[in-house]
Each structure stands twice: as structure tokens, then as C-alpha cells.
Amino acid sequence: MGKKQPDSCGLGPALEVISGKWKALLLWQVHKAPARFGELKRLVPDISEKMLIQQLREMEADGIVHREVFPEVPPRVEYSITEFGIELDNALIPLARWGKQHAGRTDGQRPGKASALAPRGL
Amino acid sequence: MGKKQPDSCGLGPALEVISGKWKALLLWQVHKAPARFGELKRLVPDISEKMLIQQLREMEADGIVHREVFPEVPPRVEYSITEFGIELDNALIPLARWGKQHAGRTDGQRPGKASALAPRGL
DNA sequence: TCAAGTACCGACAAAAATGTAAGCCACCCA
């Protein structure tokens, strides 16, 4: 970090925020509607509880999702998208369109990939 | 892949294509101007040769950069951005703007991060 | 009393991504 490079285009922070295996998927789920922990678990069946909570916490720290505890019985925790998250979502639309338009050129070509990242159905 | 989910928004492929530690940076460099191997090495000083060639090859496989060998002496290899890559670049602009606008909310908050991904100056 | 549901935490292990260092081959120049 000695010399500040003139090429700070903002992509770094942005990519960091969504580049978890499940983050985009989770962002999209809470974008559709607020959801509670167990609900998200059901919506994204292949995620483990550890990963679910971990990614949610990071997204919370990054300000794109909001976590609210309702002191009821049984306890209820709801995750919802923030304004900040909605803007991110919108910024992702062109990228999604790009991926959709040219689907098939990249996907399925590399056999050894596509297992760790991009679970499926993005 | 048993049941096709209705939520194929294209983000998966797109994220897979740019989510390497150096890919966005490299895409941006070849976007500015075609460059040869050693040139890229100089432009992105912290990348190792192995990573450089690896990421370039993957980007080539994904169709976003083009590799051309000039049978000269000394041998010359030039990497340039493709049409496909330019479109990707454009699709990334809103995302970059998002990251730039809200810089500081995410960056620098998590001490243990920012080392593996997003080298610097994105 | 036992099972089940909700929302987690944490140790450990596997897998994936990245880094380090060395070597290769063809050529040029001295």
C-alpha cells in the first residue's frame, strides 16, 4: 500500500462482498423476501449451517443484509436486505445478463471447476 | 443437477469468470491495451508467473481474452481483450460504481481479510 | 421422559486457491 494506484475502480470491495460460495444466492433470497434462519436453510438445501451463518454474518458486517431478533418464544431471527444491498443487487443485474446471454461459452467447459464456487442455479 | 432450478440468473457463470485473485485486474489491463506476457508481469508486479499464465489461460478458455503468438524472434505473445470481454467489462461498471460509492463501509473493517482476494487497487 | 424445533458455536478435516522456486528451450550477443 505504499503508492496509491490510480486504478481504484471500486471493483475490489464489490467483489469481496459477493465472492463467497453462497452469498449471491443468499442475497437474492433475502431480496425476494425477508427470511429466517431455518427458512434460508430450506431454500438453499445444500448449504451447511456453519456456512449459512458465516456468510450471513459477513454480509451483515458488510451492511448488505440486516439481522433482527424478535424476542418471542420460540426465538425468531429474520434476515432482510438493506438499501445498500438492494443497490448492490441492481449493480449485479448487468453482470447477470452478461452471464445469461453468453451461457454455454464458459459453463460446462472446464470439468475440474464449478464445484467450489457457484453451487448451481445462479 | 437433478432438478433445474428456476433461478438461473446468470450470475453463477459470470462470477466464476472473474473470481480469481487477479482476473479483474488483468482484464482491465488488457482492456486498456493489448499487452504481452512480460509486460503484464511488469504492470502487475506482485503476481507470480505461474498465476499470471494460469489466470490468462482460464480467461482465454472463457473467451474473454485472446492470445496470439507472433512467430518472430524473439518470440512474442500478445494478450488482448475480446468482444466478449469488453461486454463483461461494461457489465462490471455498475458494480465498480457501487463499490466506489460505498467504499469504506466494507473495506478495512475486517482485519483478517483482504489478503487473498482483491490484491489492491481495484 | 423423550423427541423435536429454533438458532446457533466450535474443533477438526478436506478441498481449493495461491505462492515459491527451480528448470526448460530457443535464440541473441559478446
Add this chain to the structure above:
DNA sequence: TGGGTGGCTTACATTTTTGTCGGTACTTGA
């Protein structure tokens, strides 16, 4: 004959990310 450049390749090590599995605390229902 030896060193330097260009564009790689390969083996191996380290770091980062993700997964597995078990446990916690509380409460309701059978």
C-alpha cells in the same frame, strides 16, 4: 562458452475457504 531475455512448465508448500459433525440452551408437545 557463457550469460541474458522471453514465455513458459512443473513439483511442492502454504494459505484460504468450505465442509462434517457434534454440542448448547431453551421450549413445546406426546
